[in-house]
Amino acid sequence: MAYTEPAYAKLNLTLDILGRREDGYHDMRMVMQSIDLQDLITFTPQAEPGFTLTTNLPYLPRDGGNIAVKAANQFFQDNRLPVLGMSIDIKKNIPVCAGMAGGSSDGAAVLRLLRRLCLPELPQGQLEETGGRVGSDVPYCVRGGTALAEGRGEALTDLPPLPPCWIAVCKPPCSISTPELFAQVRVKRLRCHPDTAGMLEALSSGDLEGIAHRLYNVFEDILPRRYAQVFEIKAALLNMGAMAASMTGSGPTVFGLFPEREPAARAVQALSERFPATFLCRPAPACFPRQP
Numbered sequence: 001m002a003y004t005e006p007a008y009a010k011l012n013l014t015l016d017i018l019g020r021r022e023d024g025y026h027d028m029r030m031v032m033q034s035i036d037l038q039d040l041i042t043f044t045p046q047a048e049p050g051f052t053l054t055t056n057l058p059y060l061p062r063d064g065g066n067i068a069v070k071a072a073n074q075f076f077q078d079n080r081l082p083v084l085g086m087s088i089d090i091k092k093n094i095p096v097c098a099g100m101a102g103g104s105s106d107g108a109a110v111l112r113l114l115r116r117l118c119l120p121e122l123p124q125g126q127l128e129e130t131g132g133r134v135g136s137d138v139p140y141c142v143r144g145g146t147a148l149a150e151g152r153g154e155a156l157t158d159l160p161p162l163p164p165c166w167i168a169v170c171k172p173p174c175s176i177s178t179p180e181l182f183a184q185v186r187v188k189r190l191r192c193h194p195d196t197a198g199m200l201e202a203l204s205s206g207d208l209e210g211i212a213h214r215l216y217n218v219f220e221d222i223l224p225r226r227y228a229q230v231f232e233i234k235a236a237l238l239n240m241g242a243m244a245a246s247m248t249g250s251g252p253t254v255f256g257l258f259p260e261r262e263p264a265a266r267a268v269q270a271l272s273e274r275f276p277a278t279f280l281c282r283p284a285p286a287c288f289p290r291q292p
């Protein structure tokens with residue numbers, strides 16, 4: 001018997017950095033959105049306790065260095081359960097090191113699967129707390145949908161869903177190290193910040209135009225020159241009719257919002273000739289029902 005769980009990619013509708021914390025992390029304020037670009041996690045029980053990992057990407061770690069294995073170990077440790085024997089397969093579709101929380105999302109899907117199999121009564125909040133011990137984006141990825149993420153990323157507030165739209169997502173071949181980019185941040189020198197309050201209002205009133213106008217990621221303002229492709233892709237998306245375009249997370253993936261499918265599909269087609277990791281996506285709903 002095999003058990004499967006999708007792991008959705010995330011985009012940042014906004015990303016703001018508020019300050020550096022004593023623990024070396026940064027206080028964030030981010031509006032996060034799941035999209036239907038997804039990895040697939042499959043569990044097959046095995047007799048031997050512990051985890052065996054397989055994946056279609058040969059260069060991913062297959063030991064405790066993989067966030068899926070870290071998440072599984074953390075789940076059994078936090079819930080004081082004996083470790084089960086499990087073969088974990090990850091079919092990766094989300095580009096790695098892309099700013100789309102692909103790894104965090106795989107870890108989160110492992111947590112949801114383990115809850116389903118071992119502890120269906122475990123409150124969602126406790127599962128998210130376990131996620132927080134695995135990585136800053138994991139609690140959001142456990143929940144998914146549209147949410148405000150604050151603190152290190154673990155303080156979550158559900159938001160009204162992004163209105164129906166089409167999203168062209170394009171990852172250039174360069175990769176950016178998240179810790180390196182955070183290390184460049186001088187919070188007091190950040191001159192511009194997203195209009196997060198305006199974004200929340202636009203989401204509440206289902207105003208796609210207002211949402212598009214408020215896409216903003218402060219990391220773009222400190223991006224080293226060698227990532228110029230990020231700005232080329234943004235310009236190309238805007239030229240091809242995107243309402244707005246922004247980088248997600250610590251990049252380098254860029255996305256553009258479109259109200260209609262056709263222009264989004266044309267933009268994806270055009271960009272994919274130069275950048276093979278280009279996808280036509282839609283918003284994805286939360287993995288758990290919204291909290292009252």
Ligand code: C5P
Nearest residue numbers: 024025026135136137152153178179182
């Ligand atoms: O928590 P996670 O391992 O995903 O974070 C990766 C790195 O990103 C951290 O080591 C830290 O350098 C940086 N980070 C940060 N502030 C956050 C989240 C991540 O400085 N809120």
